[in-house]
Amino acid sequence: MGDKGDKTRERIRTEAYRLFAEKGFKEVTMTDLCQRTGLSRGGLYRYYSGTADIFAEILSEEYSIHGRMEEGESARAILEDMLRAVREEIMEKELSLSLAIYEYASLGNEELFMRINQRAKDRWSGLIKYGINTGEFKKTDPDQVSELILYYYQGLRMWSRIIPFQEKTAENYVRTVWELLV
Amino acid sequence: MGDKGDKTRERIRTEAYRLFAEKGFKEVTMTDLCQRTGLSRGGLYRYYSGTADIFAEILSEEYSIHGRMEEGESARAILEDMLRAVREEIMEKELSLSLAIYEYASLGNEELFMRINQRAKDRWSGLIKYGINTGEFKKTDPDQVSELILYYYQGLRMWSRIIPFQEKTAENYVRTVWELLV
Numbered sequence: 001m002g003d004k005g006d007k008t009r010e011r012i013r014t015e016a017y018r019l020f021a022e023k024g025f026k027e028v029t030m031t032d033l034c035q036r037t038g039l040s041r042g043g044l045y046r047y048y049s050g051t052a053d054i055f056a057e058i059l060s061e062e063y064s065i066h067g068r069m070e071e072g073e074s075a076r077a078i079l080e081d082m083l084r085a086v087r088e089e090i091m092e093k094e095l096s097l098s099l100a101i102y103e104y105a106s107l108g109n110e111e112l113f114m115r116i117n118q119r120a121k122d123r124w125s126g127l128i129k130y131g132i133n134t135g136e137f138k139k140t141d142p143d144q145v146s147e148l149i150l151y152y153y154q155g156l157r158m159w160s161r162i163i164p165f166q167e168k169t170a171e172n173y174v175r176t177v178w179e180l181l182v
Numbered sequence: 183m184g185d186k187g188d189k190t191r192e193r194i195r196t197e198a199y200r201l202f203a204e205k206g207f208k209e210v211t212m213t214d215l216c217q218r219t220g221l222s223r224g225g226l227y228r229y230y231s232g233t234a235d236i237f238a239e240i241l242s243e244e245y246s247i248h249g250r251m252e253e254g255e256s257a258r259a260i261l262e263d264m265l266r267a268v269r270e271e272i273m274e275k276e277l278s279l280s281l282a283i284y285e286y287a288s289l290g291n292e293e294l295f296m297r298i299n300q301r302a303k304d305r306w307s308g309l310i311k312y313g314i315n316t317g318e319f320k321k322t323d324p325d326q327v328s329e330l331i332l333y334y335y336q337g338l339r340m341w342s343r344i345i346p347f348q349e350k351t352a353e354n355y356v357r358t359v360w361e362l363l364v
Binding site for chain 2: 098099101102105106110113114117143144145147148150151152153154155156157158159161162163164169172173175176
């Protein structure tokens with residue numbers, strides 16, 4: 001699939017993300033996606049076999065930091081970028097996928113979620129180890145701190161759909177993670 | 183309502199808690215509760231006007247530490263008890279109310295959740311201030327640490343329904359909170 005195909009796939013995922021965030025997983029149909037993307041049914045199915053297929057791919061996407069560490073970039077600079085992204089996500093309550101994740105998980109996709117969870121943990125603990133090695137981060141237990149970073153974030157994402165958040169709540173998160181590491 | 187009435191109310195809440203944890207909020211009916219408690223419809227409605235009434239009361243229940251602080255008990259001892267309770271909760275994935283909370287919140291109960299959230303924060307920050315005053319806890323920002331304690335817990339509760347947890351995950355939580363405070 002060429003560049004054009006990649007772009008179409010990305011457009012489908014972007015629209016699907018919004019729909020999943022809005023309605024959860026179960027209520028989103030391929031027909032909804034045809035409407036949002038302007039693709040025909042046949043066109044859409046050329047790229048994805050169903051909403052589960054798209055959702056799994058969205059969940060698996062992540063900001064990769066591997067290359068930046070390979071190139072010897074500063075651990076603090078990478079951390080700053082990651083926290084900036086997280087902070088924006090926390091404040092965008094309408095883009096929280098928590099409900100969709102719940103619904104999708106209730107259909108039994110334990111292995112996928114275990115994999116995603118492990119990868120997210122590895123990503124954070126990789127950065128923490130890297131920062132400890134470069135001398136930029138304090139010596140902490142990478143596994144312990146990674147779990148805090150991930151589950152604290154998940155709790156915020158879930159509650160951001162339930163109650164209104166002040167900017168302060170996102171700031172506290174960023175500040176806590178920063179102070180723990182740097 | 184006398185002692186017997188209080189006991190019946192408690193029994194209703196206990197059974198309702200299990201049902202909400204199992205099925206979420208929306209699918210639980212007063213009929214389910216009659217079956218579980220053995221009460222007649224009339225009997226049940228004498229105590230609660232509906233499932234929303236029971237759920238709101240369950241959410242509002244909490245382990246009170248006010249009296250223990252008034253009596254000058256050790257902050258560390260109170261913290262140990264609270265963390266022991268939390269640790270047990272994390273491992274009991276089948277008793278997580280996260281899904282029910284989500285469903286109930288989607289029916290629009292923002293104010294109730296704001297109140298519950300604020301009270302939980304006040305409770306933790308109260309203990310933290312108390313421990314700082316008695317010299318048992320490190321000097322931290324009580325608001326900042328309370329948020330970490332609460333949302334990290336909520337994230338764990340949500341994910342405990344999605345993936346299997348190892349004992350280690352609950353231990354990391356307890357250890358992190360302890361190290362932050364003591």
